[in-house]
Amino acid sequence: MLPLLVLVLAIGSGARTFAGEEDAGRLELVLSYPVRRRNAVLAKGTAVAGEVVVVCAAIGVALAVFDPLVGLDLSFARLTAALVLLAALGLFYGWLALAVGAAAPSRALAIGLPTALAAAGYLVSGLHELAGWLDPFRFLSPFWLVGSSPLQGGTDGWGVLVVVLAAAIVLVAGALLVERRDLETP
Numbered sequence: 001m002l003p004l005l006v007l008v009l010a011i012g013s014g015a016r017t018f019a020g021e022e023d024a025g026r027l028e029l030v031l032s033y034p035v036r037r038r039n040a041v042l043a044k045g046t047a048v049a050g051e052v053v054v055v056c057a058a059i060g061v062a063l064a065v066f067d068p069l070v071g072l073d074l075s076f077a078r079l080t081a082a083l084v085l086l087a088a089l090g091l092f093y094g095w096l097a098l099a100v101g102a103a104a105p106s107r108a109l110a111i112g113l114p115t116a117l118a119a120a121g122y123l124v125s126g127l128h129e130l131a132g133w134l135d136p137f138r139f140l141s142p143f144w145l146v147g148s149s150p151l152q153g154g155t156d157g158w159g160v161l162v163v164v165l166a167a168a169i170v171l172v173a174g175a176l177l178v179e180r181r182d183l184e185t186p
Helices: 002-024 027-031 037-070 076-103 107-127 132-140 142-146 157-180
Strands: none
Touching (some): 002 027, 002 076, 002 107, 027 037, 037 157, 076 157, 142 157
16 A cells, blocks of 8 residues: 555756646746756755655655564564665656656646556556566566565665666756746746
8 A cells, every 4th residue: 555655746946846836827926037947847856856855755764663562573674775775666657747747737747647658567566477578678677676675685775776767867858858948838
């Protein structure tokens, strides 16, 4: 459940920060200040990252506090690794929503595309062993890259690094693409 909740938060926040403000007619005010559009996208990306990190930290504190009460016997190192994994996935899909919202004037697209890619990535990661034809696509799934069942088997550090680097590339691409389009007024 936690990955789903973090992804809903991250995608919603990423789509709301640029495409949502444009739909509501507030983006023109934000961009009327002497700030380059790309810097505004990067600043909004930092805000999305901060939100994801705060939520993941709150989840970690809650799990650490309630672990002795319910007897889960979670390893602190694996819990921390799982929270880093959650934050990396949240960053990737949240920044993807922000980049899509910055590149195209559609809030629906900014929500729909990252959601569809997250669902496809999750399914490929979970079903590649059952359906052989999905096996070559597992390398494209951020869920497969970071590892499955992090509380039991840990995470793949290189996979998490690849997902974070891909998230940064997506954010920079969104910052560059926002310079090429006209903003719509409601």
